[in-house]
Amino acid sequence: MKWTRTIPILGWLFLMWGAWAAAQGRLPRSHAVRAALMIDAGLSIGAHAVQIPAAISAAQPLGHSRRRITLLTMVFGATWYRTLA
Incomplete structure (x- = not known):
């Protein structure tokens, strides 16, 4: 796994x-923590979801399934599909 x-x-x-x-019921009252x-x-959630089409374009030609691409992009974002060889 890459450190990023x-x-x-x-x-x-x-x-x-x-x-x-x-x-x-133990969420800190700190506005900084909540923010x-x-x-x-x-x-x-949002930014990773928006990256899915770009990930599909990059990873599908390499043989990855759409399900795998979606899952790994939601977990790792661009740090996953931009490091594909």
Whole structure:
């Protein structure tokens, strides 16, 4: 795994923590933490979803299925499909 892929993984872990904390009623009252969660959600979900067509164009000719491309792009974003050989 390339080291740049750790950034999206950390983002997803932060979102999972936020979802868990909210479900437990333990989400910090800090506006900074809540803003960071909202920004992370927007980038992890929205920005990665927008990248799917470009990922399909880059990875499908290399033999990757659309399902695999979509999954890996949602998890890693451009750090996945831009590093394809």
